Amino acid sequence: MRTLLTVGAVIQSSESWIDGPAHIVIEDDRIAALAAGPYAGPQSEFDLVIRRPHALALPGLINAHGHAAMTLLRGVGDDVPLFTWLHERIFPLEAKLTGEAVYWGTLLACWEMIRSGTTCFTDMYMMMDHAAQAAAESGLRAVLSWGMVGLDEASAEAGIRNTRRFAAAWHKAADGRITVTLGPHAPYTCPPAYLTRVAELSAELGLPIQIHLAETRQEVADSLARYGASPIVHADRCGLFAHPVLAAHCVHVDDDDIAILQHRGVRVAHNPQSNLKLASGVAPVARMRAAGVTVGLGTDGAASNNNLDMFEEMRLAATLHKGVHEDAAAIPAREAFAMATELGARAVFLPEGHGTLAPGQPADIVLLDMTSPHFIPPRDLLSHVVYAAGADDVTDVFVAGRMLMAKGEVLTLDTERIRYEVRRLVSLFSGSS
Numbered sequence: 152m153r154t155l156l157t158v159g160a161v162i163q164s165s166e167s168w169i170d171g172p173a174h175i176v177i178e179d180d181r182i183a184a185l186a187a188g189p190y191a192g193p194q195s196e197f198d199l200v201i202r203r204p205h206a207l208a209l210p211g212l213i214n215a216h217g218h219a220a221m222t223l224l225r226g227v228g229d230d231v232p233l234f235t236w237l238h239e240r241i242f243p244l245e246a247k248l249t250g251e252a253v254y255w256g257t258l259l260a261c262w263e264m265i266r267s268g269t270t271c272f273t274d275m276y277m278m279m280d281h282a283a284q285a286a287a288e289s290g291l292r293a294v295l296s297w298g299m300v301g302l303d304e305a306s307a308e309a310g311i312r313n314t315r316r317f318a319a320a321w322h323k324a325a326d327g328r329i330t331v332t333l334g335p336h337a338p339y340t341c342p343p344a345y346l347t348r349v350a351e352l353s354a355e356l357g358l359p360i361q362i363h364l365a366e367t368r369q370e371v372a373d374s375l376a377r378y379g380a381s382p383i384v385h386a387d388r389c390g391l392f393a394h395p396v397l398a399a400h401c402v403h404v405d406d407d408d409i410a411i412l413q414h415r416g417v418r419v420a421h422n423p424q425s426n427l428k429l430a431s432g433v434a435p436v437a438r439m440r441a442a443g444v445t446v447g448l449g450t451d452g453a454a455s456n457n458n459l460d461m462f463e464e465m466r467l468a469a470t471l472h473k474g475v476h477e478d479a480a481a482i483p484a485r486e487a488f489a490m491a492t493e494l495g496a497r498a499v500f501l502p503e504g505h506g507t508l509a510p511g512q513p514a515d516i517v518l519l520d521m522t523s524p525h526f527i528p529p530r531d532l533l534s535h536v537v538y539a540a541g542a543d544d545v546t547d548v549f550v551a552g553r554m555l556m557a558k559g560e561v562l563t564l565d566t567e568r569i570r571y572e573v574r575r576l577v578s579l580f581s582g583s584s
């Protein structure tokens with residue numbers, strides 16, 4: 152299928168853009184051509200011609216860390232720290248979740264992410280066949296892990312068994328939009344020998360790993376007391392970093408930890424809003440980036456944010472570290488934009504070039520309406536995207552060349568059915584709606 156998309160401007164990557172009218176030729180799932188000015192040839196050769204003269208095209212945003220079906224738990228456990236939140240508020244409700252709930256909760260997350268310009272997300276949760284089915288139906292790109300907890304024999308074996316089966320069923324499914332990674336939850340729920348088994352499984356299946364690491368001071372203190380090592384050093388000693396790893400958070404890491412992350416090629420997902428809301432702290436992203444660590448951006452789940460808005464994460468990434476370091480040059484707009492696009496793509500193990508708009512790259516494209524007052528004057532469009540724009544500016548979304556949203560209407564989901572089913576399910580397992 153050949154689509155011609157004409158727009159008012161394009162941000163191709165954090166380093167290249169077209170400040171005026173341009174055209175994008177999409178052939179099936181890829182960008183075939185992208186250039187300034189109108190398309191010179193006959194428009195009759197296209198199956199679909201989409202004209203958005205006041206739109207800014209940019210690469211789809213990549214949510215590098217989350218738990219999609221936690222949309223069902225939005226508002227649960229506000230204003231308490233991580234361990235209280237997890238053990239007293241979240242885990243008891245998660246024990247009541249069903250596959251059906253994970254399906255509809257994930258669809259709700261997909262709706263929210265499409266609406267706000269996310270084209271690829273990661274997920275680490277339970278009953279993941281239902282999450283994968285929802286992701287496939289939504290049309291989004293997804294990097295999915297079956298969450299693994301190894302605190303007892305039954306749970307540990309189930310995590311290995313479920314991961315094997317899930318990888319066989321879903322890796323490269325949905326025309327390759329879905330990929331699978333291993334999902335050991337965290338060092339405090341996965342004993343050392345289990346983390347080593349996960350590392351061995353990663354080697355056997357040829358699949359990367361995503362894990363929560365060094366999120367709180369308490370986690371680090373406990374790791375030092377129990378293993379005589381920081382969570383980063385401990386994960387390395389267990390063999391995890393001999394394989395591709397995406398580490399979520401890395402809030403409390405020292406320079407030795409950062410050197411290990413860089414040397415081992417560990418990717419990091421920075422979740423500024425979740426880290427602030429759970430009072431975990433602020434990750435030393437400027438130091439990690441200066442050391443050459445690949446850092447993407449994530450929202451974490453909707454119960455520790457409480458939305459899935461990557462524009463907010465970009466704005467936080469570009470301002471929070473300036474304030475913490477009292478350095479206006481810390482995490483400049485281009486860096487924050489790269490973290491939400493091309494660096495995010497690298498962080499979640501997508502092929503080189505994903506997260507940019509260029510011929511040959513996947514047609515994962517988001518359009519923003521530039522008629523809003525906060526786009527005026529059109530001085531520096533990337534600056535406006537990071538410091539002024541928001542999810543409400545998103546009008547159209549393409550993933551792999553397919554329109555998922557057109558002029559604000561989501562095309563792949565029955566949003567009213569999602570609204571109804573989520574209300575029904577939430578009333579069942581939490582007695583509220």
Ligand SMILES: CSC[C@H]1O[C@@H](n2cnc3c(O)ncnc32)[C@H](O)[C@@H]1O
Pocket residue numbers: 218233237241242245275276277297298299300336337363366425451452455
């Ligand atoms: C084993 S499935 C994933 C598991 O992770 C929990 N979770 C959600 N957010 C966080 C976070 O920020 N740190 C640690 N664990 C988190 C989620 O509730 C699931 O139980």
Ligand SMILES: [Zn+2]
Pocket residue numbers: 216217218363399451452
């Ligand atoms: Zn998380």
